[in-house]
Amino acid sequence: VFxxxxxxxxxxxxxxxxxxxxxxDAQHDTHASHDAHDGHHHGGVPHETPAVVTVPLILLAIPSVIIGALTIGPMLYGDVFNSSIFVNPEHNPLHPMAEEYHGWWQYALHSFINFNIPAFWLTLAGAVSAWYLYLKRPELPGQIQAKFAQSKPLSILQTTLEQKYWFDYVNERYIATGGRLLGRGLWKYSDAGLIDGLIVNGTSKAIGWLATIVRRVQTGFLYHYAFAMIIGLLGLLTWVVS
Structure with missing residues (x-):
């Protein structure tokens, strides 16, 4: 929460x-200055949104708040989703909350007046800390970062946090790379090798090879066909007699 x-x-x-x-950036780089100057003509400088954007958002927000206030009870604690979502009664986290629910107004007010909830104080502490570090004393984050760089354990912690616990590195280096290698292998040996190479192209090659053999039998000479008929009759008689 903090x-x-x-x-x-x-x-x-x-x-x-x-x-x-x-x-x-535009003050330190000529190219960036050119981009910033060019961006000035295309709305690069932050500005308030016009009424054509703000008014529809306000008109959408008003019914959203009203509908949310009227439907929070049946949506969260009622039986609206009973036919589509099954929740084990023995492990229903909303059941104890439903016992304390007495309307949307008390539900919203409870978060602000119940100071015994740790989440409230953690939220407040996070907001105050951000205000102090980035508005009241904006030089402190840089000083803290410099202190971290002077200490080996703290620098390791800083690097770990900056690298987001190395999740992106592991994902890109091993998981994503492994997935690409697996996909490339499946494409090369399964798709291109087995399906295209053996089944699709292999079938056409086998038919072409068989056609080259059968084509040699089709000579056009009558005595060749008569000889083939005699051989066939002899084979049929041998099979019938035996």
């Missing part, structure tokens, strides 16, 4: 408050 609140409010404070950052 981490979610922290990075959510950090994003909010960095984007909508504090020092403007959308022209920072």
């Amino acid at each position: 981490v979610t609140s922290f990075y959510s409010f950090r994003l909010y404070f960095v984007v909508f408050h504090g020092k403007e950052r959308f022209n920072t």
